[in-house]
Amino acid sequence: MLPHLDAAYNLARWMTRNEDDAQDVVQEAYLRALRFFDGFRGGDGRAWLLAVVRNTALTWLRRESTMAHVSFDEETHGPGPADATVETQLVKGAKLAGLRDCLELLSVEFREVVVMREMEEMSYREIAEAASAPIGTVMSRLSRARQRLQDCMAARLREASK
């Protein structure tokens, strides 16, 4: 009876980066969803619900003042070597393990679009609805997020091969 609970939790978990906070956010979001039910004008139920989850999570982050804008450090996460050489399996493993860390290092407005696009496989239109942003903004955030992830992974790859 509670549709999209996994999607709601996954987004909340990635946005808060914390299991307990994510559970609280989801609980609050479903209550809000009921309260603001009139705001649902049809369309995509998942995107609508995730919009509520997202707003709840942002409020939560602000309230807890854990909205640590982890700034992207260009010194340590500068662009990697232009042409990646052959990687050993070991290095490749270290690289993939770093994905989660790199994703968590992104600021929340980048992290959320990556979660919605790559994990929920939502279309640009759906993400725009959930993130209350124009499609163009979604596209540019997604593109920048990918660039940062690639840079962060390249930096880790260099670390691992040292």
Place this chain on the structure above:
Amino acid sequence: MTCETAIRLLEPFLDDELEAAQRADVAGHLATCRTCAVVYAPLLELRQGIRSHAPYYRAPDGLRDRVRASVRQAERRPATSWRAIAIAAAILLAISAAFNIALMKSRTAGGDAIARNILSSHVRSLMGTHLLDVPSTDQHTVKPWFNGKLDFSPDVRDFSAQGYPLIGGRMDYIDGHPAAALVFQRRKHIINVFTWPSNAPEGGAELGRNGYQIVHWSRDGMAWWAVSDLNSGELRQFAALYQH
């Protein structure tokens, strides 16, 4: 297509957001242009990395009950607890109705009756508890299960090797026909495949409805309909495997 244009379209191409003609142009360009291919490969690799290595956090056990309980709590009036329960029930019903509105809209928007049936059956199977009558990844278990339940024997396949494992089947009714529903999984996406005998002319079609993709084909006297929230490319690939 120039490199300048192609590079700008690489991400929408990756995200399956281009019109068919443009998609074909980019694919054609990528096949011959090394510069663009070198930009595209890491994008694809990043996607694959995220999908296979970044955790998808499923709702932990107990969260569903906790949310339900809090919904009831919020609506509770101290004097009449029966009333509160009724209200909570009504609200849960309302929220599930809200998600159905989406479907109703797509119904009124047109499209033929079977596609609407297929979509609503797919959504019902995911929302309720009735996804599988016969949970099995073995096609030799699923196929005989339909014996005696249907007056035809569905062609049951398994594509585990290609990343679309069979997870089971169930009985369903589509457009007034008893139909076999075969259920496949792609990562966390469910694909429902419905089949029943039909004298429709051979052929196929694809359509999108409300964020869901539907691929239809008719062959050897059987109608086949595959539906999923997968992206259209992957569902198309799945349907191609089935028709092979």
